[in-house]
Amino acid sequence: LGSSHRPVTPLTTCSSAALTSSQIATVTMFAAGTVGKTLGKACMGKAAGRRALSLSLSKGRHGPTTTTTSTSAVRRAFSAVPQESVLDVDSLSDDEWTSRFLDATSHIDSDTSHKDSAEAMRALVKQGLISYTTLRDYPERFFKAHRLLARHAVEHGPGFWIRFTVHYNLCFGTVLAVGGDEQVDSLTAVQESGALGCFALTERFAGVQSGLVVQTTADWDDAAQQYVIHTPSAGAAKNWISQGFTADKAVVVANLRVNDKVVGPHAFLMDLRKGGQLVDGVSVGDMGVKTTGNDLDNAWISFDNVRIPKNSLLNAHADVDSSGQYALTTEGVPPFAMIGQRLYTGRVCVAQAALEYRRKLFEVAHDYASSKPVWSPFAPPATAGELGPVLSSVPQLKAIFAEGDARGAEMDEFVARCETELSNCLVEGRMPPNQLTEAIAIAKVKAVETSIDLCGRLKQDIGSFALMGDAGFVHLDFLTCCKFAEGDSRILMQKMARDRVRKFGKDAAKGVDHSDKCELFAEEQRICGELGAAMAKAGDDKAAQQQIWDEEWVAVYELAEACM
DSSP: OOTTSOOOOOGGGOOTTTSOHHHHHTSOOOOOOHHHHHHHHHHTTHHHHHSOTTOOOOTTTTSOOOOOOOOOSOOOOGGGSOGGGGOOGGGSOHHHHHHHHHHHTTTOOSSSOHHHHHHHHHHHHHHTSSOTTHHHHOHHHHHHHHHHHHTTHHHHOSHHHHHHHIIIIIIHHHHHHHOOHHHHHTHHHHHHHTOOEEEEOOBTTBOGGGOSOOOOEEEEETTTTEEEEEOOSGGGSEEEEETTTTOSEEEEEEEEEETTEEEEEEEEEEESEETTEEOTTEEEEEOOOOSSOTTSOEEEEEESSEEEEGGGBOOSSEEEOTTSOEEESSTTOOHHHHHTHHHHHHHHHHHHHHHHHHHHHHHHHHHHHTTOBOOOTTSOOOBTTBOOSBGGGSHHHHHHHHHHHHHHHHHHHHHHHHHHHHHHHHHHTOOOOHHHHHHHHHHHHHHHHHHHHHHHHHHHHSGGGGGSTTSSGGGTHHHHHHHHTTSOHHHHHHHHHHHHHHHHHHHHHHTOOOTTSOHHHHHHHHHHHHHHHHHHTTTTOHHHHHHHHHHTHHHHHHHHHHHO
8 A cells, every 4th residue: 555554553552541451362363364365355456546545634533523513604505515516525635624524514403304304415415525435445534524423413413423324334335345346336326316325234023132133035036137125024124224214225135045045144225216206115114203313214114025126236245147146256255244344334433423422512511510600618709700619610520521531532542543443454455353343342332331321420410401402411312322323232242252252162172371361351261161161051052052141141241341
C-alpha cells in the first residue's frame, strides 16, 4: 500500500490502559490463515487501487467530538441540493467532508413519519457523501459518519442512525462483501436512483438471542434460471427488519437448495418494491409503536414463492454454474463467513454509537448541572455575577461525571484500535484474524454495557432533569438497541466462553503450561476447569452437554467477563 499508508498500532502492542493483559495473553496470536490469504489474493489490488492513500485523519478523532450540529433556523432541504454538489468527494479534506456531512444531516428530527424519514435518507444517499464503496476505500469516513450521527440520538432518538447503518453497512455493505464485480459496479446506479435497502436476516422464531438460524428457503429452478424465495412457515417470516416498510431493495439471507441439496445460508439482492409497489408474493407489516425511534420503520416480511433472477445471488465466492451445479468460486471462503464481515464493521459502529450517546448525554447533563444553583449552609447564595454552589459540585454527581470521562476515554481508545486494525483489513481485502474479531466483540459488549451503566446511574442522580423531554434520557433505549444489534451481547459472551473452554481442553490435552500467566488468566483457567469438569459428565451426549451448559449459565457469563 506504500509508505503513505497510515501508521498502525497493532492490537498486540496495546498498552494496559486499553487492553488488559488477559485480552492479549489468552488469545492465540496469528496472522490471517488460509481463508484470509485466499481472500487477500482474490481482493487485493482492487481496494488499494481505488483508495486515495493521501487521505489524512483529523487528530483526536476518537475523542469527544467538538463539532456540533448547527441549530440555525436555516437548514438545508435535501431536495434543494443540486446533483453537482456531490463534486469529487474523494478530493475533500477530512475537515471539509466532516463539515459537509454535518450540514447535510443537521435536519434530523424524530418527530416525523416513516415516509418522511425515508425520503430524507434517499436525499442523503443521492448526495454521495458516503458511497457504497466508502466502507472499502475510505473506512475512516464510514465509521466517522456513524459517530457523528449517533450524537443526534440524545435529542432525536436512534431512528435515523439505525436507518443509516442498515442501509450502508448491512444491506449494501453485504453486496460489497460478497457481491461479484458486476454486482458491486451496479451499486453506482442504485445510489443515484436513491433506492433504499434493508437487510432481511432475523426471523420470527429466530431472533437475536437464538444465534444464527435461517428457515427462509431459496430453491434453484434450473429450467427457469431463477431462484424461488419462500417463507415455509409463520415462524420463518423475517422479523424486525429495519427500513423494511419503505425499502426498495433487500438483501435476503436464505437457505439455498440446489438439486435438492441444502448448501447453507446465502445472501440474495432482490427488488422488494418496484415503482413504490411491493413485488408479487411479498407481504410486509409494521412491527408497531416502540419506546423510541418511531421515525424508523420496522417490518416483518414474508415471501410466497417469489421468483428472482439468477444474478440475484451475491456471487463473489459461490455461484450456480451454467450446468446448474453449485460451486464455491473462491476456495476456502464460505459465503456466510463474508456476510459475517458486516457484523464486524457493524459491531464497531454500535460500540462507537453507544460511546457517542453516553458522551453527548453527559455533556448535556453536565451543562445543566453546572448552571443549576443549589443551597449550601457553608457557601453564600448566588448573587449578580456570582453563580455560587452548583449541582455539579454535589459529590455523587461530581464523581460520576469524572468516572464517565475516565471510563469513556478508556473505551474510546480500545474501540479506536479495533477500528484501525479492521480498517486495514477492509482496505487490504483480507479477513480479520481471530484475535481482532474477538477484540471487536469485546469492544461491542463493553462499550454498550459501560454506557448503560453510566447513563443509568446518571439518570438516578441528576434529579428531575432526567424527566424532561429534551434532556435526552427519554431515548435511553437506544442503548438497549445497541445491546442486541449486530450480535446480541449475551450471544457474543457465550461464544467467548465456549471458545475459552475448548481452548482450555486442547491445551490440557497437550500439557501446555500456563503457570507464568497473570492473575486474570488464572481466573479464566479456574472457571474453565469447573465448566469442563461439569461438561465431562455428559460424555458425547450433545443434548446433555447443552443442558449442563444452560444449568451453568452463571459460570458461563463469569468466564466471559473474565475474558474481557
